[in-house]
Amino acid sequence: MPRLFESWPARTQFHCGGRCLTGPSPTHFFIALALLVFSGLLFLFTTCGWLVYRWHLWGSLITAGFLFLWGISVTAMVRAAYSDPGIRPRYKDPTNGDAWSNVPSSQQVVINEVTIQTNWCRTCKMYKPPRTAHCADCNNCVDGFDHHCPWLNNCIGKRNYRFFLTFVWVLPVLMLYMGCFCVLNIVMLIVGERTIAYGFIRAALHGPGSLVVLIIVICMFGPIFTLSAFHAFLVMKNVNTNEHLKGSYKKKNPHTMGVFNFCFQLCPPEYPPYQPWQRDVEDPVLDSPYTDLVTKS
Amino acid sequence: TASAASAASTSSGAASLGSTAYIGRDYTYGLVVRFQDACPERLQNRVEAVTLSTTVLALNRLFREAEHYGPIACLEGCLNWLSCFLLFALYPSRYTRARRRIESYIDAQNRDVYHPLGLHIGDVFRAGLMFIPIEMDYSHV
Numbered sequence: 001m002p003r004l005f006e007s008w009p010a011r012t013q014f015h016c017g018g019r020c021l022t023g024p025s026p027t028h029f030f031i032a033l034a035l036l037v038f039s040g041l042l043f044l045f046t047t048c049g050w051l052v053y054r055w056h057l058w059g060s061l062i063t064a065g066f067l068f069l070w071g072i073s074v075t076a077m078v079r080a081a082y083s084d085p086g087i088r089p090r091y092k093d094p095t096n097g098d099a100w101s102n103v104p105s106s107q108q109v110v111i112n113e114v115t116i117q118t119n120w121c122r123t124c125k126m127y128k129p130p131r132t133a134h135c136a137d138c139n140n141c142v143d144g145f146d147h148h149c150p151w152l153n154n155c156i157g158k159r160n161y162r163f164f165l166t167f168v169w170v171l172p173v174l175m176l177y178m179g180c181f182c183v184l185n186i187v188m189l190i191v192g193e194r195t196i197a198y199g200f201i202r203a204a205l206h207g208p209g210s211l212v213v214l215i216i217v218i219c220m221f222g223p224i225f226t227l228s229a230f231h232a233f234l235v236m237k238n239v240n241t242n243e244h245l246k247g248s249y250k251k252k253n254p255h256t257m258g259v260f261n262f263c264f265q266l267c268p269p270e271y272p273p274y275q276p277w278q279r280d281v282e283d284p285v286l287d288s289p290y291t292d293l294v295t296k297s
Numbered sequence: 298t299a300s301a302a303s304a305a306s307t308s309s310g311a312a313s314l315g316s317t318a319y320i321g322r323d324y325t326y327g328l329v330v331r332f333q334d335a336c337p338e339r340l341q342n343r344v345e346a347v348t349l350s351t352t353v354l355a356l357n358r359l360f361r362e363a364e365h366y367g368p369i370a371c372l373e374g375c376l377n378w379l380s381c382f383l384l385f386a387l388y389p390s391r392y393t394r395a396r397r398r399i400e401s402y403i404d405a406q407n408r409d410v411y412h413p414l415g416l417h418i419g420d421v422f423r424a425g426l427m428f429i430p431i432e433m434d435y436s437h438v
Contacts, residue, residue, distance in 0.1 A: 075381045089425040111324040129427060130328060166378065267374020269364050270390035274425045289319040289428055 005277040007284045010139040012087070018277040020082040022154050023138050029081055029153040036077065039216045040070045043178050046209025047185050062181065069174040076166040077152065084273040085157030086143035088132060091125045094288040103293045125288060131158075133242050143274065147241040156241075159271050165235070166266065168228045172221065179217040182210040235265050317419075319428040320353060330360035330426050340431065344414055352406050353429070356421070359402060363395030396422070411435075 005018035014021050022029075048066060052059035095101040106117045107127050118127045121134050124141045128134065133145035135155045144158025156164045185207050190200060204211060234244060238261045318337040322330070332353050336346040370391060377384040385393075403418050411418055412435060419430035 072378075072381050079382060088427075089423070109324050112327050126427075129322070130324060163382070263371050263374070264366060267371055267378060269366065269370065270385060270392045272392060272396060272422065274422075276423065286424065287317065289317075289321075289430075 001280040001282055003277070004275060004279055004281045004284055007281075008277075009090070009284060010087075012138050012140060014277065015082070021084055021087075021277070022082055023148065024153075025150075026153045028150045032151045033074075033077065035216065035220075036074060039178070039213050040074070042209045043182070043213045044070075046207065047178075047181050047213065050185055050207065050210075051181065066174075066177060066181075069170060069177060073167055073170045073174055076163045076170065080149075080156065080160050080163035080167055081152040081154050083154075083160045083163065084275075084277075085145075085155040085161075086159045086271065086274060087138075087155075087157075088124065088126075088129075088141040088143055088274055090123070090141075090285045091288045091290070092285050093125050094290045094294050098296075101294045101296045103290055103295070126290070131240070131243075145240065145242050158268075159273070162266050162268055165231060168224070168231055172225045172228050175217045175221050175224065178213055179221070182214040182217070185210040186214065235261055316432060316434040318431045318433060319424075320349075320431065321428055322426075329364055331357045332429055337431075339433065340416070343416060343433065344411075348410060352410070352418070355402065356399065356429070359395060359399045363392045363399070365391075 003018055005014040005021070008014075011024040012021050013024065013026075043066065044063070048059065048063040051062055094103060103120060106119045108115055109118050109130060111130055116130060118129060120126070121128050121141055123134060123139060126141070128141060129143070131145070132141050132143045134141045135145060135148050137148045137150075138155055140155070142155045142157040144161065146156040146161055146164070148155045149164070152164070154160070189202050189207050190196065231241075234241060237244075318339045320332050320335075320337060323333040324331075334350055334353055336344070336349050340349065373384070373391070389397075399421070403421070407418055411431075415433070415435055417432045417435035419432055421429050424430050
């Protein structure tokens with residue numbers, strides 16, 4: 001019997017014997033990871049080296065702070081990219097392929113006194129529970145579906161939202177941190193010369209690492225800060241990107257938690273994966289519980 | 298009761314397939330994992346509503362404890378964050394411990410109550426926490 005991840009009928013890619021999963025096209029992710037690792041290493045060996053050379057104690061402390069921020073960004077990025085976002089099981093077609101039968105296209109569900117419609121997913125053959133949406137890139141229904149991130153090559157769902165939030169909130173802080181010390185390095189190299197032009201030439205010759213890191217930081221800061229501010233706004237409203245774009249909860253949000261939501265989204269319970277990816281199963285698709293709802297037209 | 302049965306039919310309710318009955322989710326208190334208290338029609342001849350209700354309510358309580366979010370859970374989450382998400386490599390998280398309790402409770406219920414009646418509660422986690430699957434053709438081997 002094959003393992004579940006070996007016979008899963010979607011565009012998800014699995015690694016490490018089913019322990020990690022990611023989306024269909026990893027190119028953007030490797031570019032983003034390479035950029036983060038490269039700029040971090042460059043900062044570590046050039047600017048941090050100069051800082052430790054100039055001021056032993058403060059230089060070491062600054063390097064330690066940088067290593068913590070950088071470590072947590074890379075860890076969060078890798079975990080967001082490779083963890084199961086909350087992929088729901090699929091069910092068999094309750095009509096058994098009969099073109100003349102169908103199930104109702106939606107059901108009503110009452111949550112916290114708000115009535116919402118849950119729609120039938122044609123691929124996964126089930127009524128999508130509240131906050132579950134189908135990802136077109138990976139071809140899976142994902143619980144708590146926020147969006148599919150091409151730069152991480154994975155869906156962001158309930159289980160890995162906190163890794164995504166950590167990445168997107170720590171990265172601007174890391175960039176400001178790196179930017180400040182690069183500017184410090186360059187300014188101190190410029191200051192010693194007679195003219196500004198000679199200063200820049202000296203900075204380019206003696207501190208090229210800082211210049212390169214500063215350029216990277218200036219280019220990337222704008223888009224990343226916009227994204228992190230957007231998600232801070234979403235977390236305050238307790239709405240997903242998906243729900244925000246569709247305008248689902250404009251009138252009344254049944255999931256409000258107020259300011260408490262910040263802590264809850266960053267440090268949620270450790271939800272288990274919905275599917276046992278490494279288990280041997282005969283059939284990756286479960287039997288349909290909706291056969292009672294089939295009507296012949 | 299009539300109101301529970303009608304609630305079951307409008308929600309992701311108590312459906313049946315041949316030899317399996319399904320108890321669906323109850324979303325009235327939000328997205329916390331909670332199953333409906335109604336007995337599916339297929340099982341009404343096989344098991345008393347009170348027995349099934351006791352099992353379902355106990356499972357609801359165990360799931361509520363698994364997802365319980367208070368000051369200690371928040372602190373654990375913060376330490377997890379500070380340790381670059383490595384904290385739960387050292388000891389099992391609250392949900393993992395609760396999951397073991399849920400699975401052992403279901404095994405005990407199967408052994409003591411449901412197998413004698415020819416029923417078997419299936420794997421709730423494998424069903425995506427959307428249904429409690431109750432197989433109706435279980436026979437002692």
